[in-house]
Amino acid sequence: QDMGYDFKKIFKLRLASVTGEMLPSDLRQKLQHEYGIAVRQFYGTAEIGTIGYECSEQEGLHIxxxxxxxxxxxxxxxxxxGPGEMGEVVVTSLNRLFPVIRFRTGDLSCYLEGACKCGKTSPRLKGILGRIGEAKKVRGLFLHPKQLKEVVSKLPEITRIQALIGRRGYRDELKLKAELGSLYYGRLDEHERIAEKLESKFKELCRLKVDEIEFVREGSINENEPMIVDERGMG
Ligand SMILES: [Zn+2]
Structure with a gap:
Protein backbone atom coordinates (compact mmCIF):
# COMPACT_ATOMS: atom_id res chain seq x y z
CA GLN A 1 0.00 0.00 0.00
CA ASP A 2 2.85 2.35 0.87
CA MET A 3 4.19 1.74 -2.65
CA GLY A 4 0.99 3.00 -4.18
CA TYR A 5 -0.67 -0.33 -5.01
CA ASP A 6 -4.33 -0.97 -4.49
CA PHE A 7 -4.15 -4.02 -2.25
CA LYS A 8 -7.71 -5.15 -2.79
CA LYS A 9 -7.42 -4.98 -6.61
CA ILE A 10 -4.02 -6.62 -7.02
CA PHE A 11 -4.13 -9.39 -4.46
CA LYS A 12 -6.92 -11.90 -4.43
CA LEU A 13 -6.46 -12.87 -0.80
CA ARG A 14 -9.64 -14.31 0.63
CA LEU A 15 -8.63 -16.17 3.73
CA ALA A 16 -5.83 -15.70 6.22
CA SER A 17 -4.85 -18.07 9.00
CA VAL A 18 -3.06 -16.43 11.86
CA THR A 19 -1.26 -17.95 14.79
CA GLY A 20 1.55 -17.37 17.25
CA GLU A 21 0.17 -14.25 18.84
CA MET A 22 -3.18 -13.02 19.97
CA LEU A 23 -5.07 -11.24 17.22
CA PRO A 24 -6.36 -7.84 18.35
CA SER A 25 -10.00 -7.46 17.38
CA ASP A 26 -9.39 -4.11 15.68
CA LEU A 27 -6.79 -5.71 13.39
CA ARG A 28 -9.24 -8.46 12.50
CA GLN A 29 -11.91 -5.85 11.75
CA LYS A 30 -9.49 -3.97 9.53
CA LEU A 31 -8.46 -7.07 7.59
CA GLN A 32 -12.04 -8.20 7.19
CA HIS A 33 -13.69 -4.92 6.32
CA GLU A 34 -11.01 -2.88 4.59
CA TYR A 35 -9.24 -5.73 2.79
CA GLY A 36 -12.05 -8.26 2.50
CA ILE A 37 -9.96 -11.06 3.95
CA ALA A 38 -11.64 -13.60 6.22
CA VAL A 39 -9.41 -14.25 9.20
CA ARG A 40 -9.23 -17.47 11.18
CA GLN A 41 -7.14 -17.88 14.29
CA PHE A 42 -5.19 -20.98 15.19
CA TYR A 43 -3.95 -21.73 18.65
CA GLY A 44 -0.92 -23.82 19.36
CA THR A 45 2.43 -23.96 21.09
CA ALA A 46 5.90 -24.77 19.80
CA GLU A 47 6.01 -27.87 22.00
CA ILE A 48 2.72 -29.35 20.83
CA GLY A 49 1.73 -27.82 17.54
CA THR A 50 -1.85 -26.89 16.77
CA ILE A 51 -4.28 -27.25 19.65
CA GLY A 52 -7.35 -25.47 18.36
CA TYR A 53 -8.75 -23.51 15.43
CA GLU A 54 -11.53 -21.10 14.61
CA CYS A 55 -14.38 -22.11 12.33
CA SER A 56 -16.34 -19.70 10.12
CA GLU A 57 -18.53 -18.70 13.07
CA GLN A 58 -15.48 -17.20 14.82
CA GLU A 59 -16.86 -18.11 18.20
CA GLY A 60 -14.05 -19.68 20.15
CA LEU A 61 -11.46 -22.26 19.20
CA HIS A 62 -12.47 -25.81 18.32
CA ILE A 63 -10.11 -28.27 19.97
CA GLY A 82 -15.88 -26.19 34.55
CA PRO A 83 -17.25 -24.34 31.52
CA GLY A 84 -17.08 -20.57 31.87
CA GLU A 85 -14.44 -20.72 34.61
CA MET A 86 -11.19 -19.18 33.54
CA GLY A 87 -7.94 -21.00 34.25
CA GLU A 88 -4.68 -22.23 32.80
CA VAL A 89 -4.69 -24.26 29.59
CA VAL A 90 -3.03 -27.65 30.15
CA VAL A 91 -2.44 -29.87 27.14
CA THR A 92 -1.70 -33.54 26.68
CA SER A 93 -0.62 -34.87 23.31
CA LEU A 94 -0.14 -38.60 22.95
CA ASN A 95 1.89 -38.26 19.82
CA ARG A 96 4.15 -41.33 19.35
CA LEU A 97 7.19 -39.32 18.36
CA PHE A 98 6.92 -36.56 20.90
CA PRO A 99 4.40 -37.29 23.64
CA VAL A 100 3.67 -34.43 26.01
CA ILE A 101 1.71 -35.04 29.18
CA ARG A 102 -0.15 -32.26 30.99
CA PHE A 103 1.92 -29.44 29.57
CA ARG A 104 1.18 -26.17 31.31
CA THR A 105 0.96 -23.48 28.65
CA GLY A 106 0.71 -20.44 30.96
CA ASP A 107 -2.19 -19.25 28.79
CA LEU A 108 -5.56 -18.30 30.22
CA SER A 109 -8.82 -19.51 28.73
CA CYS A 110 -12.09 -21.23 29.57
CA TYR A 111 -14.39 -23.77 27.98
CA LEU A 112 -17.43 -22.48 26.15
CA GLU A 113 -20.81 -23.99 26.87
CA GLY A 114 -23.12 -25.43 24.25
CA ALA A 115 -22.64 -26.52 20.66
CA CYS A 116 -21.19 -24.35 17.91
CA LYS A 117 -23.50 -22.99 15.20
CA CYS A 118 -21.22 -24.53 12.56
CA GLY A 119 -22.38 -28.02 13.58
CA LYS A 120 -19.03 -29.38 14.73
CA THR A 121 -19.35 -31.08 18.08
CA SER A 122 -15.76 -30.71 19.30
CA PRO A 123 -15.40 -28.73 22.55
CA ARG A 124 -14.37 -25.10 22.23
CA LEU A 125 -12.15 -22.74 24.16
CA LYS A 126 -13.11 -19.09 24.46
CA GLY A 127 -9.98 -17.77 22.72
CA ILE A 128 -6.83 -17.10 24.66
CA LEU A 129 -7.43 -14.31 27.12
CA GLY A 130 -3.81 -13.70 27.99
CA ARG A 131 -0.97 -15.00 30.12
CA ILE A 132 -1.44 -16.19 33.68
CA GLY A 133 1.10 -13.69 35.05
CA GLU A 134 -0.94 -10.66 33.90
CA ALA A 135 -4.08 -11.78 35.69
CA LYS A 136 -5.10 -11.23 39.31
CA LYS A 137 -7.33 -13.48 41.31
CA VAL A 138 -10.39 -11.89 42.88
CA ARG A 139 -12.62 -14.03 45.07
CA GLY A 140 -11.24 -17.13 43.42
CA LEU A 141 -11.74 -15.90 39.85
CA PHE A 142 -9.14 -14.56 37.45
CA LEU A 143 -9.39 -10.99 36.26
CA HIS A 144 -7.27 -10.12 33.22
CA PRO A 145 -6.60 -6.66 31.69
CA LYS A 146 -7.98 -7.96 28.40
CA GLN A 147 -11.36 -8.51 30.01
CA LEU A 148 -11.38 -4.91 31.20
CA LYS A 149 -10.60 -3.73 27.67
CA GLU A 150 -13.50 -5.81 26.41
CA VAL A 151 -15.86 -4.20 28.93
CA VAL A 152 -14.74 -0.71 27.83
CA SER A 153 -15.22 -1.60 24.17
CA LYS A 154 -18.90 -2.42 24.87
CA LEU A 155 -19.67 0.86 26.64
CA PRO A 156 -19.48 4.02 24.50
CA GLU A 157 -19.83 6.26 27.59
CA ILE A 158 -16.60 4.98 29.15
CA THR A 159 -13.12 5.64 27.80
CA ARG A 160 -10.94 3.75 30.27
CA ILE A 161 -11.29 1.69 33.43
CA GLN A 162 -9.03 0.59 36.21
CA ALA A 163 -9.79 -2.15 38.73
CA LEU A 164 -8.61 -1.75 42.31
CA ILE A 165 -8.57 -4.90 44.38
CA GLY A 166 -8.62 -4.48 48.13
CA ARG A 167 -9.45 -6.62 51.09
CA ARG A 168 -11.97 -6.13 53.89
CA GLY A 169 -11.88 -8.82 56.54
CA TYR A 170 -11.67 -12.08 54.64
CA ARG A 171 -13.33 -10.78 51.51
CA ASP A 172 -11.75 -9.31 48.38
CA GLU A 173 -13.27 -5.99 47.43
CA LEU A 174 -13.45 -4.82 43.87
CA LYS A 175 -13.62 -1.15 43.01
CA LEU A 176 -13.76 0.23 39.49
CA LYS A 177 -12.46 3.62 38.51
CA ALA A 178 -14.10 4.56 35.25
CA GLU A 179 -13.31 7.49 33.00
CA LEU A 180 -16.43 9.02 31.54
CA GLY A 181 -16.33 10.67 28.15
CA SER A 182 -16.57 14.47 28.32
CA LEU A 183 -20.19 14.29 27.11
CA TYR A 184 -21.24 12.33 30.17
CA TYR A 185 -18.99 13.44 33.01
CA GLY A 186 -20.90 16.62 33.75
CA ARG A 187 -24.28 14.93 33.42
CA LEU A 188 -24.92 13.66 36.94
CA ASP A 189 -28.41 12.48 35.97
CA GLU A 190 -26.81 9.93 33.66
CA HIS A 191 -24.32 8.50 36.16
CA GLU A 192 -26.66 6.02 37.79
CA ARG A 193 -27.75 4.57 34.46
CA ILE A 194 -24.14 4.22 33.28
CA ALA A 195 -23.09 2.64 36.59
CA GLU A 196 -25.81 0.02 36.25
CA LYS A 197 -24.78 -0.70 32.68
CA LEU A 198 -21.13 -1.01 33.68
CA GLU A 199 -21.97 -3.29 36.57
CA SER A 200 -24.01 -5.68 34.46
CA LYS A 201 -21.50 -5.74 31.57
CA PHE A 202 -18.73 -6.43 34.07
CA LYS A 203 -20.71 -9.25 35.64
CA GLU A 204 -21.40 -10.73 32.21
CA LEU A 205 -17.82 -10.59 30.92
CA CYS A 206 -15.77 -11.02 34.10
CA ARG A 207 -18.25 -12.96 36.23
CA LEU A 208 -17.46 -10.73 39.19
CA LYS A 209 -19.68 -8.41 41.19
CA VAL A 210 -18.39 -4.85 41.55
CA ASP A 211 -18.50 -3.37 45.06
CA GLU A 212 -17.96 0.25 44.15
CA ILE A 213 -17.76 2.43 41.05
CA GLU A 214 -16.06 5.80 40.95
CA PHE A 215 -16.46 7.99 37.88
CA VAL A 216 -13.56 10.23 36.97
CA ARG A 217 -12.97 12.79 34.26
CA GLU A 218 -11.49 11.68 30.94
CA GLY A 219 -7.69 11.63 31.14
CA SER A 220 -7.57 11.02 34.91
CA ILE A 221 -6.19 7.50 34.65
CA ASN A 222 -2.61 7.60 33.45
CA GLU A 223 -1.96 5.48 30.38
CA ASN A 224 1.12 3.97 32.02
CA GLU A 225 -0.71 2.85 35.14
CA PRO A 226 -1.62 -0.83 35.35
CA MET A 227 -5.25 -1.64 34.54
CA ILE A 228 -5.49 -3.83 37.61
CA VAL A 229 -4.07 -2.59 40.90
CA ASP A 230 -3.77 -5.10 43.69
CA GLU A 231 -3.89 -3.32 47.03
CA ARG A 232 -4.22 -6.46 49.16
CA GLY A 233 -1.58 -7.08 51.75
CA MET A 234 -0.05 -3.65 51.37
CA GLY A 235 -0.84 -2.52 54.89
ZN1 LIG B 1 -17.69 -23.92 14.98
Missing part, protein backbone atom coordinates in the same frame (compact mmCIF):
# COMPACT_ATOMS: atom_id res chain seq x y z
CA UNK A 64 -8.35 -30.79 17.73
CA UNK A 65 -9.79 -33.70 19.69
CA UNK A 66 -7.97 -36.41 17.75
CA UNK A 67 -4.61 -34.90 18.55
CA UNK A 68 -4.82 -33.34 21.99
CA UNK A 69 -6.57 -33.42 25.35
CA UNK A 70 -7.13 -29.97 26.82
CA UNK A 71 -7.81 -29.28 30.47
CA UNK A 72 -8.49 -25.95 32.16
CA UNK A 73 -7.13 -25.89 35.68
CA UNK A 74 -6.71 -23.59 38.63
CA UNK A 75 -2.95 -22.94 38.44
CA UNK A 76 -2.61 -22.82 42.22
CA UNK A 77 -4.49 -25.94 43.21
CA UNK A 78 -4.36 -27.95 39.98
CA UNK A 79 -8.13 -28.49 40.24
CA UNK A 80 -10.03 -28.90 36.96
CA UNK A 81 -12.46 -26.11 36.20
Missing amino acids: LEDAVIVEIIDPQTGRQL
Whole structure:
Protein backbone atom coordinates (compact mmCIF):
# COMPACT_ATOMS: atom_id res chain seq x y z
CA GLN A 1 0.00 0.00 0.00
CA ASP A 2 2.85 2.35 0.87
CA MET A 3 4.19 1.74 -2.65
CA GLY A 4 0.99 3.00 -4.18
CA TYR A 5 -0.67 -0.33 -5.01
CA ASP A 6 -4.33 -0.97 -4.49
CA PHE A 7 -4.15 -4.02 -2.25
CA LYS A 8 -7.71 -5.15 -2.79
CA LYS A 9 -7.42 -4.98 -6.61
CA ILE A 10 -4.02 -6.62 -7.02
CA PHE A 11 -4.13 -9.39 -4.46
CA LYS A 12 -6.92 -11.90 -4.43
CA LEU A 13 -6.46 -12.87 -0.80
CA ARG A 14 -9.64 -14.31 0.63
CA LEU A 15 -8.63 -16.17 3.73
CA ALA A 16 -5.83 -15.70 6.22
CA SER A 17 -4.85 -18.07 9.00
CA VAL A 18 -3.06 -16.43 11.86
CA THR A 19 -1.26 -17.95 14.79
CA GLY A 20 1.55 -17.37 17.25
CA GLU A 21 0.17 -14.25 18.84
CA MET A 22 -3.18 -13.02 19.97
CA LEU A 23 -5.07 -11.24 17.22
CA PRO A 24 -6.36 -7.84 18.35
CA SER A 25 -10.00 -7.46 17.38
CA ASP A 26 -9.39 -4.11 15.68
CA LEU A 27 -6.79 -5.71 13.39
CA ARG A 28 -9.24 -8.46 12.50
CA GLN A 29 -11.91 -5.85 11.75
CA LYS A 30 -9.49 -3.97 9.53
CA LEU A 31 -8.46 -7.07 7.59
CA GLN A 32 -12.04 -8.20 7.19
CA HIS A 33 -13.69 -4.92 6.32
CA GLU A 34 -11.01 -2.88 4.59
CA TYR A 35 -9.24 -5.73 2.79
CA GLY A 36 -12.05 -8.26 2.50
CA ILE A 37 -9.96 -11.06 3.95
CA ALA A 38 -11.64 -13.60 6.22
CA VAL A 39 -9.41 -14.25 9.20
CA ARG A 40 -9.23 -17.47 11.18
CA GLN A 41 -7.14 -17.88 14.29
CA PHE A 42 -5.19 -20.98 15.19
CA TYR A 43 -3.95 -21.73 18.65
CA GLY A 44 -0.92 -23.82 19.36
CA THR A 45 2.43 -23.96 21.09
CA ALA A 46 5.90 -24.77 19.80
CA GLU A 47 6.01 -27.87 22.00
CA ILE A 48 2.72 -29.35 20.83
CA GLY A 49 1.73 -27.82 17.54
CA THR A 50 -1.85 -26.89 16.77
CA ILE A 51 -4.28 -27.25 19.65
CA GLY A 52 -7.35 -25.47 18.36
CA TYR A 53 -8.75 -23.51 15.43
CA GLU A 54 -11.53 -21.10 14.61
CA CYS A 55 -14.38 -22.11 12.33
CA SER A 56 -16.34 -19.70 10.12
CA GLU A 57 -18.53 -18.70 13.07
CA GLN A 58 -15.48 -17.20 14.82
CA GLU A 59 -16.86 -18.11 18.20
CA GLY A 60 -14.05 -19.68 20.15
CA LEU A 61 -11.46 -22.26 19.20
CA HIS A 62 -12.47 -25.81 18.32
CA ILE A 63 -10.11 -28.27 19.97
CA LEU A 64 -8.35 -30.79 17.73
CA GLU A 65 -9.79 -33.70 19.69
CA ASP A 66 -7.97 -36.41 17.75
CA ALA A 67 -4.61 -34.90 18.55
CA VAL A 68 -4.82 -33.34 21.99
CA ILE A 69 -6.57 -33.42 25.35
CA VAL A 70 -7.13 -29.97 26.82
CA GLU A 71 -7.81 -29.28 30.47
CA ILE A 72 -8.49 -25.95 32.16
CA ILE A 73 -7.13 -25.89 35.68
CA ASP A 74 -6.71 -23.59 38.63
CA PRO A 75 -2.95 -22.94 38.44
CA GLN A 76 -2.61 -22.82 42.22
CA THR A 77 -4.49 -25.94 43.21
CA GLY A 78 -4.36 -27.95 39.98
CA ARG A 79 -8.13 -28.49 40.24
CA GLN A 80 -10.03 -28.90 36.96
CA LEU A 81 -12.46 -26.11 36.20
CA GLY A 82 -15.88 -26.19 34.55
CA PRO A 83 -17.25 -24.34 31.52
CA GLY A 84 -17.08 -20.57 31.87
CA GLU A 85 -14.44 -20.72 34.61
CA MET A 86 -11.19 -19.18 33.54
CA GLY A 87 -7.94 -21.00 34.25
CA GLU A 88 -4.68 -22.23 32.80
CA VAL A 89 -4.69 -24.26 29.59
CA VAL A 90 -3.03 -27.65 30.15
CA VAL A 91 -2.44 -29.87 27.14
CA THR A 92 -1.70 -33.54 26.68
CA SER A 93 -0.62 -34.87 23.31
CA LEU A 94 -0.14 -38.60 22.95
CA ASN A 95 1.89 -38.26 19.82
CA ARG A 96 4.15 -41.33 19.35
CA LEU A 97 7.19 -39.32 18.36
CA PHE A 98 6.92 -36.56 20.90
CA PRO A 99 4.40 -37.29 23.64
CA VAL A 100 3.67 -34.43 26.01
CA ILE A 101 1.71 -35.04 29.18
CA ARG A 102 -0.15 -32.26 30.99
CA PHE A 103 1.92 -29.44 29.57
CA ARG A 104 1.18 -26.17 31.31
CA THR A 105 0.96 -23.48 28.65
CA GLY A 106 0.71 -20.44 30.96
CA ASP A 107 -2.19 -19.25 28.79
CA LEU A 108 -5.56 -18.30 30.22
CA SER A 109 -8.82 -19.51 28.73
CA CYS A 110 -12.09 -21.23 29.57
CA TYR A 111 -14.39 -23.77 27.98
CA LEU A 112 -17.43 -22.48 26.15
CA GLU A 113 -20.81 -23.99 26.87
CA GLY A 114 -23.12 -25.43 24.25
CA ALA A 115 -22.64 -26.52 20.66
CA CYS A 116 -21.19 -24.35 17.91
CA LYS A 117 -23.50 -22.99 15.20
CA CYS A 118 -21.22 -24.53 12.56
CA GLY A 119 -22.38 -28.02 13.58
CA LYS A 120 -19.03 -29.38 14.73
CA THR A 121 -19.35 -31.08 18.08
CA SER A 122 -15.76 -30.71 19.30
CA PRO A 123 -15.40 -28.73 22.55
CA ARG A 124 -14.37 -25.10 22.23
CA LEU A 125 -12.15 -22.74 24.16
CA LYS A 126 -13.11 -19.09 24.46
CA GLY A 127 -9.98 -17.77 22.72
CA ILE A 128 -6.83 -17.10 24.66
CA LEU A 129 -7.43 -14.31 27.12
CA GLY A 130 -3.81 -13.70 27.99
CA ARG A 131 -0.97 -15.00 30.12
CA ILE A 132 -1.44 -16.19 33.68
CA GLY A 133 1.10 -13.69 35.05
CA GLU A 134 -0.94 -10.66 33.90
CA ALA A 135 -4.08 -11.78 35.69
CA LYS A 136 -5.10 -11.23 39.31
CA LYS A 137 -7.33 -13.48 41.31
CA VAL A 138 -10.39 -11.89 42.88
CA ARG A 139 -12.62 -14.03 45.07
CA GLY A 140 -11.24 -17.13 43.42
CA LEU A 141 -11.74 -15.90 39.85
CA PHE A 142 -9.14 -14.56 37.45
CA LEU A 143 -9.39 -10.99 36.26
CA HIS A 144 -7.27 -10.12 33.22
CA PRO A 145 -6.60 -6.66 31.69
CA LYS A 146 -7.98 -7.96 28.40
CA GLN A 147 -11.36 -8.51 30.01
CA LEU A 148 -11.38 -4.91 31.20
CA LYS A 149 -10.60 -3.73 27.67
CA GLU A 150 -13.50 -5.81 26.41
CA VAL A 151 -15.86 -4.20 28.93
CA VAL A 152 -14.74 -0.71 27.83
CA SER A 153 -15.22 -1.60 24.17
CA LYS A 154 -18.90 -2.42 24.87
CA LEU A 155 -19.67 0.86 26.64
CA PRO A 156 -19.48 4.02 24.50
CA GLU A 157 -19.83 6.26 27.59
CA ILE A 158 -16.60 4.98 29.15
CA THR A 159 -13.12 5.64 27.80
CA ARG A 160 -10.94 3.75 30.27
CA ILE A 161 -11.29 1.69 33.43
CA GLN A 162 -9.03 0.59 36.21
CA ALA A 163 -9.79 -2.15 38.73
CA LEU A 164 -8.61 -1.75 42.31
CA ILE A 165 -8.57 -4.90 44.38
CA GLY A 166 -8.62 -4.48 48.13
CA ARG A 167 -9.45 -6.62 51.09
CA ARG A 168 -11.97 -6.13 53.89
CA GLY A 169 -11.88 -8.82 56.54
CA TYR A 170 -11.67 -12.08 54.64
CA ARG A 171 -13.33 -10.78 51.51
CA ASP A 172 -11.75 -9.31 48.38
CA GLU A 173 -13.27 -5.99 47.43
CA LEU A 174 -13.45 -4.82 43.87
CA LYS A 175 -13.62 -1.15 43.01
CA LEU A 176 -13.76 0.23 39.49
CA LYS A 177 -12.46 3.62 38.51
CA ALA A 178 -14.10 4.56 35.25
CA GLU A 179 -13.31 7.49 33.00
CA LEU A 180 -16.43 9.02 31.54
CA GLY A 181 -16.33 10.67 28.15
CA SER A 182 -16.57 14.47 28.32
CA LEU A 183 -20.19 14.29 27.11
CA TYR A 184 -21.24 12.33 30.17
CA TYR A 185 -18.99 13.44 33.01
CA GLY A 186 -20.90 16.62 33.75
CA ARG A 187 -24.28 14.93 33.42
CA LEU A 188 -24.92 13.66 36.94
CA ASP A 189 -28.41 12.48 35.97
CA GLU A 190 -26.81 9.93 33.66
CA HIS A 191 -24.32 8.50 36.16
CA GLU A 192 -26.66 6.02 37.79
CA ARG A 193 -27.75 4.57 34.46
CA ILE A 194 -24.14 4.22 33.28
CA ALA A 195 -23.09 2.64 36.59
CA GLU A 196 -25.81 0.02 36.25
CA LYS A 197 -24.78 -0.70 32.68
CA LEU A 198 -21.13 -1.01 33.68
CA GLU A 199 -21.97 -3.29 36.57
CA SER A 200 -24.01 -5.68 34.46
CA LYS A 201 -21.50 -5.74 31.57
CA PHE A 202 -18.73 -6.43 34.07
CA LYS A 203 -20.71 -9.25 35.64
CA GLU A 204 -21.40 -10.73 32.21
CA LEU A 205 -17.82 -10.59 30.92
CA CYS A 206 -15.77 -11.02 34.10
CA ARG A 207 -18.25 -12.96 36.23
CA LEU A 208 -17.46 -10.73 39.19
CA LYS A 209 -19.68 -8.41 41.19
CA VAL A 210 -18.39 -4.85 41.55
CA ASP A 211 -18.50 -3.37 45.06
CA GLU A 212 -17.96 0.25 44.15
CA ILE A 213 -17.76 2.43 41.05
CA GLU A 214 -16.06 5.80 40.95
CA PHE A 215 -16.46 7.99 37.88
CA VAL A 216 -13.56 10.23 36.97
CA ARG A 217 -12.97 12.79 34.26
CA GLU A 218 -11.49 11.68 30.94
CA GLY A 219 -7.69 11.63 31.14
CA SER A 220 -7.57 11.02 34.91
CA ILE A 221 -6.19 7.50 34.65
CA ASN A 222 -2.61 7.60 33.45
CA GLU A 223 -1.96 5.48 30.38
CA ASN A 224 1.12 3.97 32.02
CA GLU A 225 -0.71 2.85 35.14
CA PRO A 226 -1.62 -0.83 35.35
CA MET A 227 -5.25 -1.64 34.54
CA ILE A 228 -5.49 -3.83 37.61
CA VAL A 229 -4.07 -2.59 40.90
CA ASP A 230 -3.77 -5.10 43.69
CA GLU A 231 -3.89 -3.32 47.03
CA ARG A 232 -4.22 -6.46 49.16
CA GLY A 233 -1.58 -7.08 51.75
CA MET A 234 -0.05 -3.65 51.37
CA GLY A 235 -0.84 -2.52 54.89
ZN1 LIG B 1 -17.69 -23.92 14.98
